[in-house]
Amino acid sequence: MLQIENPYAPIEEIKLPTFANKGISFFLKREDLSHPFISGNKWRKLKFHLIAASEQKKDTLVTYGGAYSNHLLATAAAGAKYGFNTFGIVRGELVKNPLLDLCELFGMKLNFVSREVYKNKDQLFSSYFGSNQNVLNIPEGGGGYIGELGMEAVIEDLLVGPWNLKMELGKENQHPVLHLITSVGTGSSLRGLLNGIQRQQLPIKAHGMVVLKGAEEMANEYKHFDSNLFALHHQFHGGGYGKINHETKDYIKEFASQTGILLDPIYEAKMMIGITTLINENYFKPGAQICALHNGGLVGLLSGKV
Numbered sequence: 278m279l280q281i282e283n284p285y286a287p288i289e290e291i292k293l294p295t296f297a298n299k300g301i302s303f304f305l306k307r308e309d310l311s312h313p314f315i316s317g318n319k320w321r322k323l324k325f326h327l328i329a330a331s332e333q334k335k336d337t338l339v340t341y342g343g344a345y346s347n348h349l350l351a352t353a354a355a356g357a358k359y360g361f362n363t364f365g366i367v368r369g370e371l372v373k374n375p376l377l378d379l380c381e382l383f384g385m386k387l388n389f390v391s392r393e394v395y396k397n398k399d400q401l402f403s404s405y406f407g408s409n410q411n412v413l414n415i416p417e418g419g420g421g422y423i424g425e426l427g428m429e430a431v432i433e434d435l436l437v438g439p440w441n442l443k444m445e446l447g448k449e450n451q452h453p454v455l456h457l458i459t460s461v462g463t464g465s466s467l468r469g470l471l472n473g474i475q476r477q478q479l480p481i482k483a484h485g486m487v488v489l490k491g492a493e494e495m496a497n498e499y500k501h502f503d504s505n506l507f508a509l510h511h512q513f514h515g516g517g518y519g520k521i522n523h524e525t526k527d528y529i530k531e532f533a534s535q536t537g538i539l540l541d542p543i544y545e546a547k548m549m550i551g552i553t554t555l556i557n558e559n560y561f562k563p564g565a566q567i568c569a570l571h572n573g574g575l576v577g578l579l580s581g582k583v
Contacts, residue, residue, distance in 0.1 A: 279331035279359060284311030284320050286434065288568065291536055299556050300563030304439070305538070306431070309545075309573035312354070314379065316573030318459070318466045319351035321427040322419030327359055329423060330413040337362040339406065340415040341398055344372050345519070345543070347574045348418050353385035364388070364405070364412075368395040375579040420465030428469025431570065432477065453482040456561060458552060458569040460544035461485035461509070462518070464498055466572070471502050483507040486548040490517035513551035519543060521580075524550065529578075541574035 286308045296303040308317040315323065330338060338361045342349040349365045356363035363385040367377070371389045380387060390401065398417070406412045416424070435455070457474075459466050467485040474481045483506060487495065493511055515525050521542045529546045533539050540546040552569060555561060 279328050281324050281327060281359075283430065284308070286311050288434075288439070290439075291538075293535060295553055296556060299559070299561070300565075301556055301561055302564075302566045303552075304566070304568040306434070306568055306570050308431075309571045309575065311573070314354035314383075314576070315351045315358070316575075317347075318428060318570065318572040319348055319419060320355075320573075321430065321469075322348075322424035322465060323351060323355050323415075324427040324430075325423045326413065326415050326419060327355060327361075330361060331359075333413065335361070335411055335413040337364060337409075337412045338415055339364045339366070339402065339412055340419070341366045341368070341395070341401075341417040343368045343519075344374060345376050345577060345580060347376075347541075347576060349385070350376055350380050350383075350576060352415065352419075353380040353383035356385065357383040362386075366390060366395070366398075366401055366405075368392055376576050379576065418463040418465060420463045424465045425469035425472060428466050429473035429476070431470060432473030432479065432481075435479075435481070435568070454480040454566065455482075456484060456565060456567045457481050458484040458486065458548065458567060460548040460570075460572060461487045461495075462489065462544065464495055466570075467507070468498070471499070471507055474506060475502060481506075485509045486513050486551040487511045488514050488518055488544055488547050490514045510551055510555070513547050513554070515547050515550070528553075538571070539575055539578065540571070541577040542580070543577050544574055545571055 286306060288304050288306050291303050291305050311320045338352055338356050340352045344367060353363050365380060365385050365387050367387055367389045369392055402414050461467050467483060470483050474483060487509055496509055515522050525542050525546050528550050529540050529542060532549060540549055
């Protein structure tokens with residue numbers, strides 16, 4: 278069976294006046310450091326897809342994404358690293374950009390389809406591969422049950438973090454010891470985290486910073502979770518998915534100059550703007566401990582829009 282070691286993803290305390298003035302302890306889980314191109318939640322969500330491909334003796338990975346999809350790049354890099362051919366179906370018109378160039382450097386074959394055709398991925402897969410048994414079909418973003426299973430491992434990491442969660446389990450008072458925050462696109466990362474929190478009954482409240490505009494109906498996908506375990510925040514999309522406004526650009530520069538940490542403009546910068554705003558609005562009580570996942574995606578900075 279394919280052996281994949283757990284990633285290097287340390288937990289780093291970020292000490293900024295904005296947080297300290299409100300009595301907040303803020304930590305960043307550096308999932309972005311796991312790999313230059315298979316980083317963050319992409320590494321987590323691909324892990325068990327790769328293992329499944331190996332167990333089923335597949336030789337090709339097929340997946341989907343937009344022209345700046347970090348998932349496409351992660352799949353291309355993972356395929357090269359672990360010995361699989363890769364095929365990416367790209368939404369929209371034929372374009373060239375640094376991210377897609379990297380995909381091709383890693384050996385991924387790209388095929389562009391219209392946005393309308395892209396909507397039916399089962400039909401797309403069938404039209405390209407038919408009954409080919411050597412191909413593993415990976416959902417867009419690496420989601421689904423297998424991708425969520427990979428995200429559960431993040432919760433295991435938190436048991437050895439600075440919050441002493443194991444000791445808290447023995448207490449009657451199960452108010453959140455930790456607020457765990459992730460950016461949300463397809464929603465599979467947050468679902469995976471919630472699966473782990475609920476399974477282990479940990480004193481953690483999860484928060485999803487949704488980067489899609491008008492995605493309030495996403496709440497229906499979380500109905501089977503205890504509503505006290507999580508919150509979805511829809512007001513920090515910055516104009517919509519893929520939109521990069523001046524506030525986002527300015528925040529990226531300010532955060533980088535204060536911490537030495539870069540944030541991508543599509544997901545992580547919007548998440549951090551949301552966290553900072555909620556802290557300033559006293560959404561979190563003084564003394565609260567917050568841990569946000571930095572899910573990588575830094576190749577998005579090559580878009581030329583920042």
